[in-house]
Amino acid sequence: MSNPQNKPTSCSQGAIDITGCRFSLYPMSDRFVEIILNSIQRLQLEHVWHQTDHLSSVFRGRPEHVIDCARAAFIYAAANHKNHLVGEFTFSRGCPGDCDADRYLSADPTPQNLAAIPLGDGMKTAAKISFYAFATDDYMMHIQKVVQLAETAGLHPQKAHYVTLIEGDASALFCYFAQLLAYAHQHLNHYVLQVTLSVNSPSIKE
Amino acid sequence: MSNPQNKPTSCSQGAIDITGCRFSLYPMSDRFVEIILNSIQRLQLEHVWHQTDHLSSVFRGRPEHVIDCARAAFIYAAANHKNHLVGEFTFSRGCPGDCDADRYLSADPTPQNLAAIPLGDGMKTAAKISFYAFATDDYMMHIQKVVQLAETAGLHPQKAHYVTLIEGDASALFCYFAQLLAYAHQHLNHYVLQVTLSVNSPSIKE
Numbered sequence: 036m037s038n039p040q041n042k043p044t045s046c047s048q049g050a051i052d053i054t055g056c057r058f059s060l061y062p063m064s065d066r067f068v069e070i071i072l073n074s075i076q077r078l079q080l081e082h083v084w085h086q087t088d089h090l091s092s093v094f095r096g097r098p099e100h101v102i103d104c105a106r107a108a109f110i111y112a113a114a115n116h117k118n119h120l121v122g123e124f125t126f127s128r129g130c131p132g133d134c135d136a137d138r139y140l141s142a143d144p145t146p147q148n149l150a151a152i153p154l155g156d157g158m159k160t161a162a163k164i165s166f167y168a169f170a171t172d173d174y175m176m177h178i179q180k181v182v183q184l185a186e187t188a189g190l191h192p193q194k195a196h197y198v199t200l201i202e203g204d205a206s207a208l209f210c211y212f213a214q215l216l217a218y219a220h221q222h223l224n225h226y227v228l229q230v231t232l233s234v235n236s237p238s239i240k241e
Numbered sequence: 242m243s244n245p246q247n248k249p250t251s252c253s254q255g256a257i258d259i260t261g262c263r264f265s266l267y268p269m270s271d272r273f274v275e276i277i278l279n280s281i282q283r284l285q286l287e288h289v290w291h292q293t294d295h296l297s298s299v300f301r302g303r304p305e306h307v308i309d310c311a312r313a314a315f316i317y318a319a320a321n322h323k324n325h326l327v328g329e330f331t332f333s334r335g336c337p338g339d340c341d342a343d344r345y346l347s348a349d350p351t352p353q354n355l356a357a358i359p360l361g362d363g364m365k366t367a368a369k370i371s372f373y374a375f376a377t378d379d380y381m382m383h384i385q386k387v388v389q390l391a392e393t394a395g396l397h398p399q400k401a402h403y404v405t406l407i408e409g410d411a412s413a414l415f416c417y418f419a420q421l422l423a424y425a426h427q428h429l430n431h432y433v434l435q436v437t438l439s440v441n442s443p444s445i446k447e
Contacts, residue, residue: 057369057403059437061327063273068443086402089444090369090437093402121267123329123437125371127403131381163263163296165331167373167433169380175337196292196299197263197333197433227373227403229435231265231296231329237274238295 053137054098054128054216056105059091060112063119070120074112078104079147084136091123096139098216101126103146106209110152113205113234122232126216129169129225158205160234163198166215167227177222181215188214208232259343260304260334260422262311265297266318269325276326280318284310285353290342297329302345304422307332309352312415316358319411319440328438332422335375335431364411366440369404372421373433383428387421394420414438 062070075092083096083104092108094101109122127133166181168174182199185192188211190201201208212228219226233239268276281298289302289310300310315328333339372387374380388405391398394417396407407414418434425432439445 055402057401059327061267061269063268063270065269065271067269067325088401088406089367089442090406090439095402119273121265125403125435130403133402161295165433167375169373169375170378172376174375195263195294196261196301196339197331197336200294200296227371229331233296236295 052128053095053133053140054101054126055093055095055130055133056101056124056126057091057093058105058108058122058124060108061121061123062112062116063121064116070112070116073115074108077111077151078107079151080104082139082142082147084139095133095136097142097144098128098213098220099144099146100139100142102209102213102216103148106206107148107152109232110156110158110205113158117235119235119237120233122230124228124230124232126212126228126230127226128216128220129223131225152206154206154210156204156206158234160203160205160208160232161236161239162201162208162233163195163231164201165198165229166219167229168219168223169225171223177219177226181218184214184218185211205232205234258334259301259339259346260307260332261299261301261336261339262307262330262332263297263299264311264314264328264330266314267327267329268318268322269327270322276318276322279321280314283317283357284313285357286310288345288348288353290345301339301342303348303350304334304419304426305350305352306345306348308415308419308422309354312412313354313358315438316362316364316411319364323441325441325443326439328436330434330436330438332418332434332436333432334422334426335429337431358412360412360416362410362412364440366409366411366414366438367442367445368407368414368439369401369437370407371404371435372425373435374425374429375431375433377429383425383432387424390420390424391417411438411440
């Protein structure tokens with residue numbers, strides 16, 4: 036197993052500890068541009084490094100803020116939309132070279148978007164997740180651990196090819212992602228959590 | 242580095258060699274259900290194990306067929322749609338336990354959807370890819386290798402946080418994925434290629 040004390044030294048210890056999330060919102064609507072822009076414009080982004088390209092946006096900083104901003108982006112878009120919306124999120128920490136903008140790590144850890152969007156949103160959300168741990172032979176054991184965390188969180192994990200399916204309200208899912216990333220940070224140098232969230236899919240029978 | 246000759250033995254040698262792709266289509270349109278169903282219904286799926294759940298569809302079998310079916314699903318949906326469409330694809334091979342339905346590995350390797358959708362489709366496509374190799378300390382070196390393959394294929398790879406951005410016509414991208422998976426199979430026991438494809442995005446300046 037990798038030793039968390041033995042992190043790469045090409046960046047400062049602080050810099051390599053930055054957490055990132057690359058995410059995209061896919062509203063299944065003719066109004067997709069408006070829905071995406073409205074969501075992004077409402078975010079409080081003071082405490083994350085952020086950048087948007089032609090495929091996605093990236094937030095980087097303390098995990099509290101990265102998760103808070105990703106959660107708010109998804110919930111704002113879903114609340115605006117009412118119809119089918121998918122969000123794709125790649126959380127990553129420990130990638131060699133993920134160094135710049137480490138000043139965001141010294142930010143006040145209080146989430147900035149929580150007051151506007153409290154927990155307990157009741158937004159029924161289906162998700163698939165894949166957890167990838169690198170440079171360790173024990174990667175399958177770590178997957179089992181994060182699936183157990185989902186079970187404990189009441190998210191009803193189910194095995195499927197290449198993913199684990201989970202479900203819960205949107206904020207409960209993001210709370211779980213925070214727990215998962217905390218577990219990963221404790222045990223691993225470099226890891227990725229790939230997530231797809233879906234609300235209001237006509238494929239889900241109520 | 243992992244030794245491809247030393248694959249797990251919990252499945253038969255044939256079974257562990259199965260390639261899978263879990264994929265979802267996201268048409269940014271009020272007509273999303275019709276666009277997705279029309280695409281899937283046109284596919285020739287005789288040579289892949291296939292299953293659909295509330296988030297995605299899965300194809301499993303020989304890489305030739307899995308890639309051929311994934312390519313056709315995306316191109317059918319994009320051609321039907323004309324507007325913005327995103328496809329998310331998780332290619333995987335070597336996952337311990339990915340054993341069932343190995344009878345598809347003995348299928349004739351001739352792609353079944355190629356006649357209906359020839360290569361050289363001219364469909365300008367933007368993509369982000371992430372390549373994940375497991376149980377090897379050399380995983381970053383393998384990422385560099387697959388990025389070099391993209392450069393050689395003329396797909397203009399660019400570094401970005403957590404992904405590599407590439408571009409080309411849709412079929413050229415899928416040809417590259419075939420090359421990448423062949424390289425990976427030669428050198429690794431278990432790997433994942435995560436792909437997002439985008440056509441007709443208003444964010445891309447022509």
